[in-house]
Amino acid sequence: MSTSPDLPIPEFEARAENKFSSSDVAVILRNRNWHASELTAEQSAWCEHAASLLGPQSADRTALENLLALIFHYDAQAILSQVDSHAALSRYAARDVLRQLASLLLDPVPLTSDRFHEIIGSMKANLDIRGRELFQTMRLSLAGRPGEGDLDRVILLLDEAAAANFTTPVKSTRTRIIEFCSALD
Numbered sequence: 001m002s003t004s005p006d007l008p009i010p011e012f013e014a015r016a017e018n019k020f021s022s023s024d025v026a027v028i029l030r031n032r033n034w035h036a037s038e039l040t041a042e043q044s045a046w047c048e049h050a051a052s053l054l055g056p057q058s059a060d061r062t063a064l065e066n067l068l069a070l071i072f073h074y075d076a077q078a079i080l081s082q083v084d085s086h087a088a089l090s091r092y093a094a095r096d097v098l099r100q101l102a103s104l105l106l107d108p109v110p111l112t113s114d115r116f117h118e119i120i121g122s123m124k125a126n127l128d129i130r131g132r133e134l135f136q137t138m139r140l141s142l143a144g145r146p147g148e149g150d151l152d153r154v155i156l157l158l159d160e161a162a163a164a165n166f167t168t169p170v171k172s173t174r175t176r177i178i179e180f181c182s183a184l185d
Contacts, residue, residue: 020055020064022047028065034072034168046164050157057150070143070154071161074171076183079144088136088146089184093129097137098184100126102177110159111173116152141180142173 025047029035039047050068058064079085088094104119105111111119123138124130136146142158143151161170171179 018052018055020051020058020061022051024055024061024064025050025068028061028068029166032065032069032072034068035166037167040164043164043166046157046160049160053153053157054150057153067150067154070145070151071157071170072166072168074144074176074179076176076179079140079180080183082145084146085140088140091133091136093127093133094137096127097123097129097134098141098177098181101138101141102181105174105177108174110163111156112159113156116156142176 022044026035026039026044029047035043050071054064054067058067100123101119104122109115120134120138123134127134135152139151139155140146143154145151155173158170158176159172159174162172162175164170
C-alpha cells in the first residue's frame with residue numbers, strides 16, 4: 001500500500017489490516033540475531049511500535065522481515081553502489097535535499113512522527129519541491145533504498161530502535177545521514 005507522507009501516520013494505520021504483533025517482530029529479531037536475549041520493556045515497546053507501523057505494510061512475514069532488515073542493517077557505501085541509488089541521486093535537487101536534511105538531522109533530537117512532519121514541511125517550504133524529488137532522496141539516505149511510504153515508517157522507527165540497545169546496534173537517523181553524506185563525497 002502506498003502512503004502519502006502529507007497525512008498523519010495514524011490515518012494510515014486505520015486503513016490497512018495488521019497481521020503482525022509485537023511477538024512476531026520479536027521472533028524475527030531473534031531469528032536474525034538482531035537480539036539474542038530477553039527483551040527489555042523498552043525493546044518490547046519498540047517491537048509493538050514496529051508491528052503497528054510495519055505490519056499493515058507487510059503482505060507476509062518475509063515482507064515484514066525485509067522492512068525490519070532496513071532498520072538493523074545500514075551501509076552507506078553499499079547503498080551508494082546500487083543503480084537505484086544513482087537514479088534517485090540524479091533527480092532534480094537531490095543534493096539540495098541531502099544538504100537540508102543533513103542540516104536538520106544534525107540536531108541530536110530523536111526523530112518522532114511530529115518532528116518528521118516538521119522536517120518535511122520545512123524542506124517543502126525551503127526547497128519548493130515535492131513528491132519523488134524530495135521523498136526518494138530522503139528515503140534512500142535514511143532507509144537505504146528509494147521507495148514508497150512504507151519506508152517513511154522504517155525511518156520513524158530508527159531513533160527509537162537506536163535508543164533501545166538491541167544486540168545489533170541500530171544507526172540513528174543522525175548517524176545515517178552523516179555516514180551517507182560522507183560516503184557520497
